[in-house]
Amino acid sequence: MSATAAVSDLGTRARLAVAGAAALFLSAGALALTGSTDVLLAVLALLFEKSTLAAALRLSVPIAFAALGGIFAEKSGVINIGLEGLLIVSAFGGVYVTSITGSVWLGLLGGVAVSTLLALLFAIVCIEFRADQIIAGLAIWLIALGLAPFASTVVFGSTNASAGTTFPSIGRLLANSGLPVVSTAGVAALDALAGVPFFGALFEASPMVYLMFVAVGASWWTLNRTSFGRWVHASGENPKALDTAGVRVSRVRYAAVLLSGVLAGVGGAALSLSLGQFVGNGPTMVNGKGFIAIVTYLLGNYNPVGALLSTLLFAGLDALQLSLQGQNVLAIPRPLVRTIPYVSVIVVLALFGKTRLPEAAGEHYESGEE
């Protein structure tokens, strides 16, 4: 047996060991402490409740948008670990603009604008000034982590701020559309569909949930079917090939990083505006969602659809965990319950995490240099 074969064997074994240990930890937490099948049934019942799906969809939005942004940036060769920071500034930016204008839609645009600006700063630092992408990304996060609560304190007098309004429901949007048939028939159909157990949640979700599905489809198309997608791919795999083919690598990378700013901006604004407020204390209301987004797109192997699926998995577990806490089904300490989504992600990563990083990810590229 060759050395590498042995190593990959070892790798599989290590994966199984990690997954096994984590699963054991989970089941030990869940069952051994309670020791009853009733609990299992209760958990399953919770899992298939409409409110769980609704919560999962809601929790998915910021993660999925940030993940889409991360995919574009990283596929182009710029690892954007500043996604967390982009979410934070756009969450605040959305609330701020909404509170001034009274319109969540303008607020959404405001959040996108702030996030894109910060992404531009990141892009300039990485592409123009050849900064280390990881360090620059961390800096973006730290800047946002300080800046947003500070701005909130300056403007609103507190690290928490209220937008005064939230996104209208999809039903309200239809009713106000001004098209008589659409509004009455649409609202009636929505009401009927919303009554369906479990899946009904899909029909009373925030408009941002629908935008998320559209964005995933559009991103997939852009990456896989358009010239720009090809260039992004080539720029991350072999920038020199793209350069000699007559396409400016730095332009492609700028475009990809800015796009990650736009997408993360939508995610951040959606997060704060669906609650109607910005929470800026501690790790802020974003609370690691940007980092989870990185995990989900890696798990989805840079495929937007894969990223969405892993986001839904994580968000679903998070939603379940929230209900478990709320209803106190498991007789185990809450901090332990809170770890369920994270531990599960470790299990999934260990079992299926076969991600192939873009060849030139994290490397600076300068035209005309050897």
Added chain:
Amino acid sequence: MTEAVRLDSITKRFPGVVANDDVTLSVERGTVHALLGENGAGKTTLMNVLYGLYEPTAGDVYVDGDGLTYEGGEEPDGDGDSDGLPRIAEAPQRFDSPRDAIDAGVGMIHQHFMLVDPMTVAENITLGNEPRKWGGLAVDREAAREAVLDLSERYGFDVEPDATIEDVGVGVQQRVEILKALYRGAEILVLDEPTAVLTPQEVDDLFEVLDELTDAGKTIIFITHKLGEALEAADEVTVLRDGRNVGSVETVGTTREELAELMVGREVMLETETPPATPGSASLVIDGVTARDDRGVVAVDDVSFAVREGEVFGIAGVDGNGQSELVEVVTGLHRPAAGRVELDGRDVTDASRRERTRAGMAYIPEDRQERGLVMDFDLTENGVLGSQHDAPFAERGRLDWERAEDRAREIVDEYDVRPPDAAADAKSLSGGNQQKFIVGREFARDPSCLVASHPTRGVDIGSTEFIHDRLVDLRDEGRAVLLVSSKLDEVRGLSDRLAVMYRGRVVGVVDPDEVTEEQLGLMMAGERPDPLPRAERVGDAADTDDRKRVRSGVASGEDADAEATDD
């Protein structure tokens, strides 16, 4: 004659260096023109000027794939003016970027392919010029496929548009590069060292492709430092030396010796004359070694031989027949599935690289940039690589940099490494000089056994000659040398005994002075011609056979097939 390209008195200066000095090059339409020269002669620089990557310091570039037009009529009178070239009617071209050159019909196939590995053949060919549909919202993948199939049919290429680049061989990748240029409308193709990465068979295929292209009216310029290839594939050869054009000759009626003399400016011995060896006892013993490659396929299949003190044992064969894996097993980079490696009577099968080096084994790896040197280290640091734990450099856990620098200086002096500067980064040296430095470092270990894998690959003639002489010197000092090379001339010229490998097995061990080229060719294809001038068998061969039989039955399990045991 109709010229497609004329570079008129090109001079290109870099800070401190004149890379091209008043070079005039004229290339006839529809021919293959070889640009021949040693490493650093300015061949690539000249072509980068043609491709718009460099702006010339002085001189003019004229390009027209259909042929240049001349002053006073279309047909030049031929004998022309003082420099023998008729005057061109058009203004010279200015290429500010490769884009301009591409627009003018110049395509360049770089030595390192500019391909995106996970993308398909068609995606790579159309990259940057994708056919689009739906107002640019989508790439027209069908049109791209069609275009690729069309082109490859027209020039007799055999490529599958939907294959992924990382799944196809180097030869196919090169064709994809050529197609990429043709897709962009290239009439003039520049190939930078196109044969460096190809097997002999693929080289033949490439030359056929070049013929197809010139038949279709394309003009080819190819850069090479290999005489034989220039003579074989080109219609005309221009030789560059030290940045100057030292002569253009038609290949008909030119000999290797003439070209070689032009290249190096002095007479070169193309055949290494080695005095007969006086071998001693076995130093390096390979016994029944079987090894799998990274994919788990058997790459080395029950190989046994012994290298004696004072002899060069050569291994010939087409690349990829298990030589690399065998060398890795011998040097401790790859664990064998079965078999033993002995060095001076000691079993080193499981010994680490460091232990082997301490036991007296030196190693010249085949990839100098990947394994031989750390490119970002300077020569002082590179000079102690492999000896950093040992006297005289290591002292109570710290390195003695003064000694290290002395060592690097010694190597640089003795092996004529240029620039002669121990503080120079390895990456700033040309390939030939990097290789000379590695050779110097390994020889400085005073090894009892040297494993040299393709020691002159990509190295210019002058350095090659030098390295060959050193290998023979080492042999004459009574050391054992294991030489692996895919250059037949090299292994035949240097070896005292020569083994040919095919599909992981040793087809036979022959006397290189007696064996004919035809017989070697057959052996490299896996056949055993009869009668074969077999080399004498060495030392303990009989009892290793016995041991092998016992071992392969026990240790190697599934691959101890009948063939392996009844040898």
